[in-house]
Amino acid sequence: MAQEKENFYHEALVVxxxxxxxxxxxxxxxxxxAITVQEFLKEKLRYGENLPGTTEKIMVENLQEQLNTAKKELTEEIESIEKYLDKYGMSSYGANTRQAYLEGLKKALEAIGGNDE
Structure with a gap:
């Protein structure tokens, strides 16, 4: 099982x-x-070890579902900040902080593949 887990982990990193x-x-x-992709995969593999009868396919589907959820939440937060900045402009209180946060969110979304559901 340990070798199978290691193979799955490396295959996921290659993909x-x-x-x-x-x-x-x-x-x-x-x-x-925010965690690294490596930490995310290791956490999910540890979680999968504790599930009875878990197969690689189920694990991949679970990871994909969580990734889609993360993409959706990032996209919603980006839209919320963009609406705020459109409404109140860059001269509003905290606009620079919101803009920096927005750029970070966009980079995170881009790093996990954007919103391509």
């Missing part, structure tokens, strides 16, 4: 690398914490 996502790219989790 992500082919998509332009490096293992040290940060991914914004739904709870607002």
């Amino acid at each position: 992500l690398s082919g998509m332009g996502i490096k293992s040290n790219n940060k991914v914004m989790m739904p709870n607002g914490v």
